[in-house]
Amino acid sequence: MIDCQSEVRPIQTLLLKHVRDAFINQESINRQWQNLNYKARVDFGKAVEEYEAFLAILRKYVPEIHFLPQDPRTGLDSVYVHDPIIVTRRGVVLMNMGKSQRRGEPAAMKDFFLREGAPILGELTEEAIMEGGDTVWIDDFTIAVGQSYRSNTEGLQQLHAILDEEIEIVPVSLPHWHGPDECLHLMSFISPVDEKLAVVYSKLMPVPFRNLLLNRGYHFIEVPDEEYNTMACNILAIRPGLALMIAGNPKTRNLLEKAGIEVIEFQGSEICLKGGGGPTCLTHALWRA
Secondary structure, eight states: BBBBOOOOOOEEEEEEEHHHHTTSHHHHHHTTTTTTOOSSOOHHHHHHHHHHHHHHHHHHHHHHHOOOOOOOOOOOOGOOOOOOEEEOOOEEEEOOSSGOOOOOOOHHHHHHHHHHTTOOEEOOOOOOOOOOGGGGETTTTTEEEEEEESSSHHHHHHHHHSSOOOOOEEEEEOTTTTTTTSSOOOSSSEEEEEEEEEEOOOGSHHHHHHHHHTTTTTTTEEEEETTTTTTOOOOEEEEEEEEOOOOOSSHHHHHHTTTOOOEEOOIIIIIIITOOOOTTTEEEOOOOO
């Protein structure tokens, strides 16, 4: 079943790609990591251990998990399955990746969904680029879309033509930050963790977007400066009030728990911090009840 116009409702069906099928082996990592702008070389053995522990947590809460297979069109970054698609109630929208090394991932996903018989609503083509990390469902019928080095105006226009007319698209212009070589997605500074509650790093939030959320009744949990680079903003809501985050951000965890959010941590030095993708990046919910 494909139905996911929320960031927080209980995950029923989840899409993943195991590190064994994305990283393949240490030789593959050694060949790619610098060209992909990873912060450090990933240790394949440790990455598999971390991923298995991450997967064990998800299996406790998610009834159905699907795995993408190995594919020669993809590389290390394909472990971050959130970026090549958007999921709506009517089907999957295939992105056109802003990072050139990831351009083969949407086609690989398309083949997977066709084999599984999942509906494909549309796909971005030609000059239109967009990545799933630049999209956040604000509510059931409103999606915020970052305008960044990874998602452009043509991508926004094509997405508007694909989506149902009842879905409002909110463009969000993102800052230069550290430049085009470092990924700054919309989800780099916001993760909804409950209805109308989001973990944010307000220093990167455009004022109109921040005010829009406040005007719609959102409350914020503010990530401290010292925990932004350790991806305290990248949190997966398994269901309302249950959050999965990378270990090593105690201040943010304390703020979450004070707000009534149950927190589960996992070790992510190899599978998250070195490649710049947290638990939301590693997953894509296909159905949230």
